[in-house]
Amino acid sequence: MDLKLRPSFFFSFLIFIFLLQKPALVSASSSKCISIERQALLTFKQSLTDPSGRLSSWSGPDCCNWRGVRCDRRTSHVIKIDLRNPNQTVYSDEFKQSCLGGKIDPSLTHLKYLSYLDLSSNEFNGLEIPEFIGHIVSLRYLNLSFSSFSGEVPASLGNLSKLESLDLYAQLWPSFDLRASNLGWLSGLSSSLTYLNMACLNLSGAGENWLQDFTRLSKLKELHLSSCGLKNLPLSLSSTANLKLLEVLDLSENSFSSLIPNWLFDLTSLRELFLQADDLKGSVPSGFKKLKLIETLDLSNNGFTGGIPAVLGGLPQLKYLDLSGNSFQGQIHKFLDAFSKNKGNSLVYLDLNYNKLVGTLPESLGALRNLQILYLASNSFTGSIPSSIGNMTSLKQLDLSYNSMDGEIASSLGKLEELVDLNLMANKWEGVLLKSHFVNLRSLKSFSLTTEPDRSLVFKVPSTWVPPFRLELISIESCQIGPTFPMWLQVQNKLNSVTLRNTRIADKIPHSWFSGIASVVTSLTLENNRIKGTLPQNLVFPNLITIDLSTNNFEGPFPRWKTNAAEIYLYQNNFSGSLPLNLGDLMPRMERIYLFNNSFTGEIPLSLCRVTGLHILNLRNNHFYGSFPNCWRSSSELYGIDASENNISGEIPESLCVLPGLIVLLLNQNALEGNITNTLQNCSSLTHIDLGGNNLTGKLPSWPSKMSDLFMLRLQGNSFEGQIPDDLCIVPSLHILDLSENKITGPIPKCISSLTDIVQGQGFENEQGIVSVITRNSKYQEIDYSINLSGNNITGEIPSEIMDLSYLRILNLSRNSIAGNIPGNISKLGRLEKLDLSRNSFSGAIPQSLAAIYSLHTLNLSFNKLEGTIPKRLKFEDPSIYVGNELLCGKPLPKKCPRY
Template sequence: MDLMFKLRPRFFISSLFLILLLKNPNLGSAANPKCISTERQALLTFRASLTDLSSRLFSWSGPDCCNWPGVLCDARTSRVIKIDLRNPNQDVRSDEYKRGSLRGKLHPSLTQLKFLSYLDLSSNDFNGLEIPEFIGQIVSLRYLNLSSSSFSGEIPASLGNLSKLESLDLYAESFSDSGTFSLRASNLGWLSGLSSSLKYLNMGYVNLSGAGETWLQDFSRVSALKELRLFNCELKNLPPSLSSSADLKLLEVLDLSENSLNSPIPKWLFGLTNLRKLFLRWDFLQGSIPTGFKNLGLLETLDLSNNLALQGEIPSVLGDLPRLKFLDLSANELNGQINGFLDAFSRNKGNSLVFLDLSSNKLAGTLPESLGALRNLQILDLSSNSFTGSLPSSIGNMASLKKLDLSYNAMNGTIAESLGQLAELVDLNLMANTWGGVLQKSHFVNLTSLKSIRLTTEPYRSLVFKLPSAWIPPFRLELIQIENCRIGPSFPMWLQVQTKLNFVTLRNTGIEDTIPDSWFAGISSEVSYLILANNRIKGRLPQKLAFPKLNTIDLSSNNFEGPFPLWSTNATELRLYENNFSGSLPLNIDVLMPGMQKIYLFRNSFTGNIPSSLCEVSGLQILSLRKNHFSGSFPKCWHRQFMLWGIDVSENNLSGEIPESLGMLPSLSVLLLNQNALEGKIPESLQNCSGLTNIDLGGNKLTGKLPSWVGKLSSLFMLRLQSNSFTGQIPDDLCSVPNLRILDLSGNKISGPIPKCISNLTAIARGTSNDVFQNLVFIVTRAREYEDIVNSINLSGNNISGEIPGEILGLLYLRILNLSKNYMTGSIPEKISELGRLETLDLSRNKFSGAIPQSLAAISSLQRLNLSFNKLEGSIPKLLKFQDPSIYIGNELLCGKPLPKKCPKDI
């Protein structure tokens, strides 16, 4: 009996297996289904029509197609039921994505797979191929994904035959090397064939502009639909209502983003009570946010961002939605305060909000203490509004907060100490406000997760960091941006230990200390920005460091000293200006910094020659070396810099001639070589630089006649050739420069009369605006020197003769006219008052005669006047506001106040 008992379970199991095997002959091979030969041949034919650059279908060989990658067979029948040939690499920017994209054509042999229920050809590149009609014959399909595979043309109506289809993805954004392709649907009638089965439909980027005004009705007839995505489909106008026959009651996800709906939010939306996610961003929706959202009690995600025209206050009903987790109302015209909206969340004790973005609106007022009721919030963005006041202390209740952005507001209070309780906080952005007060250890002590801090304020350093000098914080930052806050004078320990930084901005923070070499060496090799500008940092920089990803270096306006740092970097911008750097520039600067585009080294003490290797920096755009001690000649090798448009090497000790090769710079706009010892003539090759806007060659030893080809430079804004030895007359060609606003030829040996065509200087005559000055002001940092002399003509200190031409009175926007120290004769024009914007007039040390015109007193803008040492006569006009005798001395026949000589009528 014991033996029978032991045998019975084994016998029972064997008998049961035999019975099942008799009923199902395929059970024994369930784990290894064998491919049906006709289906294997269909797959091989399909593969033969494809181009497979990555050979990912190379293993489609052998007798058993059920083991081929991307193919799945039914375990019982061995029928092919699934083909998944999606691109295995989803990074569309990578080479792997391109190699993994199948190309070619789709062969109708797929129709022989009678039991195929799943077909995924997504993220491939069929280069504008139309979706084949035959796909509508694979009636067994339940899942079809053709997304992002560069199909084009009309979606075939045959897809309506797929009556079992539950999921259809036709998302049409293309990542093909051949460009974008347009997939369209002009008639949506075929959707009715899917009405009872289709649950998921994605037609993002499919052009539906030809579907007419009934497009919404067509989609609403798919009664089983739970998820509908129509992102960027060129839909126009959102119908205000749905017909009674329409049915979207089961819809849980609706995405109509990036269309041109141009309508208020329709009321019919609030009848879709199963909605969990609603995306209506970039749809140009208008009006206010309706209170009807209170009907959507299941709503978890609401995105109304970037509509630009939604206005009014945020309704408090949004705070009553019990399941709302994601709310984005950014980039609209919403206004008012947010107290009522946040108070609703505080009443809703079970609120589950995780994401809240109200940025880029017109919201105002102070932040209420009820903000702290959002205890589950992880992302809070209130930037670019008009909030004022302090950061409320309730912020410490938001224990889950990972990102806080209050940048670009008008916050003018203090930062609550409770901020330091946010142990999950990763990203803190409080920049562009007017914070005040003191930040202490308590503000940071528990911020163990912090990786990014942005904190900038105005006025000047009104926010003070008052932390223990040896304090080591619990965080290691990757990004720090602190501007106009007082951290210094020391370089504190809490900064010294930040050695994982890949973005550094410490601008105008009052640091006067030296920075340890170890800090520079310890910065992450991933660092992209290094900005320590406008401090008083002293000491030397470490000489040899490698920052392969560094984009911008700005150490300007400090007290750094020593030689040029030999840093190996791919930076595009280098700002070392206004320091005490000395020594020569490295001869291999092109190797150290091959990607450099903008070099600002002005106001230092660099010496030696300007290295010719700068000519090899092919992407160079701006070279600013002003006010150093460079000597020797300016490099003559300018022939590869097709982008170089700003050169400022003024106020150095350069000698030799201006190189002809400058004329080979097609983009040259600003050329400032003034205050050197350059000699010779201006090279005629410069006329090839037709885009020149600003030329300053003053304070050199240049000779020859004034170049007549300057008249060809139609964009020329400024021409300064002062303090050289130019001879000859002012060429008439100079009058044909329509944009000229600054002309300075003073201190030369120019002779002859002022040309009468001077009234043709259109920009001064008509005050026409000209943006080319911005090149000078904002790019080559010479604004202070030049902005006060816009609309000026200075011809002083020459040998100019003749009278003041009456045509000069046509320069109605002239602000400065200096004709002093010449040999001019005649009288001052009686209608001088026509120069109604004149601020400075200097006619001293000439041979002008006659009376001072009474109309001169009518120029209310006139601030500086000098008529001394001429042959003027008669009484000084009583209405003239200038009472300094030096203005009139040297005119023996002048009389009246402020001169001591009385006029005969006053005796």
């Protein structure tokens, strides 16, 4: 029978087919997930800890709608589990709270169709990777990265013959030592794996042939092996090696200590190559010219030497090149010329920081028209910025800092409208900066410029000019901006970091400028200018960490700024008035406060005692009066106090010895009084004590003997009496002893030779640096290894034991009643620089051996009872150092010696 099918038949047939299929689609979309798989997921959930409730949706009948679970739409089988931590801000509280933990239950093996498993960025706290994961043979994607696994990677992973992507990246800190000592299991993945990340995984036990195991992965496109403890980079590969498809290779941060092997240049599919921090050495081979597809090349932080090869400039696809942190030498003209000849050059990022490159920057630099980032810092470039830089219109970041560039700054910089970050600090710039340098820098947010103090770099910008940019960081040093505080600075109200040091500003700064930046600024440095006027009061600086207004002409009261600043430098100004009584509450997190060389008055606020993190308190050379606070029971971190040169009275508070870390106490030149026999006896950590120039009385204290690290003891200019106690001899670390201008009697103790550090030249190398940090004054560095007992009533003779102090540099025994001869073996003090024995009762001849102390440059023997001829080898021509010795004769005295 001959039937003719009408078009309507085909339409009806299609509807019929659709209706047959529709129930399956409805079933899949509404999903009734497979019972055995739902139970497997619930069992898996029960083994986990979930502090943030990420798995709270894992309930009810439809597991396909659970968070992180995906089912096949046709079969309803679970095919994907994605439990990656949703918060990727590592180590933040939110990250830790979102971490899953606990154990991984074998119930996952019941998910026979699971192809995707991601448990990354969680916290399994040293759990070993379960061996049974290697039995989920349907897996194509496995990510266990950054989840604190430890132990040996199970060889069972080699059973995952369908696996295309494997990520085992392990964090370096805290390290749980996830390792792979045998890589043979990788061969089981040879026909499928395209992505492998084993970064930070310990491969040090994999042997010298570790690379051979990876070369069997013939389909591999990405291989990440950074920070794996690898120490051997083979210079050749076997003929069976096959990595021809490799596009990304990361071998960074290992310890190869070798040349770049030639087999790398056979990987002609490479797009990204990371070899930074691998202790590679030698020159960069010309073989890189074979890598025509390379886009990213990182060879930073190695030991490469020689010039930068021009071949790198000829790579047609290169976008990112990092050669920083090496020892490349010579000029970069040929290297940059190669880019200029490479018409299709697409370089976006170039980092040559921290090398040994020299010479001027060539005009060919301007050919890098696509460059966005250019880092040339910490080399030895000289000359000027080439004018061609104005052609680099894509440039966003330019860093030429820490070079020796000594020319002018090209005005063509002003054409770079995309420039965001400009760093020209630490060079030797000269010349003039005009409005044309800045007029088009609409995107500029960070500007750093410093030159040397003996250079002349002057801003000649109209004082009323308003620039197109609003900076977030400005750092200018040793350049002339002033004397006015120009409008282009006044309008910068988004600054979070300000450094204007030695810029010759001698103007008043409007209070509105301070209030305009108060909410955002984190660092405010206006040091070493001539800025005058007052500071605004009662501002709030919520983010401020450092305030440095030192060495200016600010006047008026202390700024009552509420801030969490840690470092406060207001020294060398004309501030006056008393400090706020609630200073410690206004600035509760201060660690260092320097107020010296001002005109502050009043009492020291007790609220300072409540600043628990205070490290250094420097109030030197002001007009503070009243007692020194006796409340230091909470300032456990305070280690340096300098309140010298004030009018502080009363006794030294015993609560200072509650401070466990107090090492420097300088209260000299005040009006302190009382007997200190027991005051500081429990301050065992002190290394520097200066109580000179006060009204202290009583006998010299014995408590220094309890201070095993005492470096300096200065008690000069008081009214101490009695003999020098033998206890002072048992402070072996003592370098500086000054007991001058007191009422001390008796002889110099013979035990003085027990000052071991002065005998042997030992001691703390950093002690003087510590006191300089606390005082911001280097005067203490000039009197190391010194003893000053002048201006007392010491009797007896110089003990022979003092000659054992062979490293002594300064000895002052003047204005005492010491008698006897100057020791004939005084030349044993072979490092002595200053010797003052004036105004005593020394007799006999000046010993010839005194002339053998070649370091001696200051000598005073006046007003004694010395006699005889002045030794000819003593090259001192000032007669005043010998006057008052009637029986002395010879040059430089006018009295000639008789001939016999």
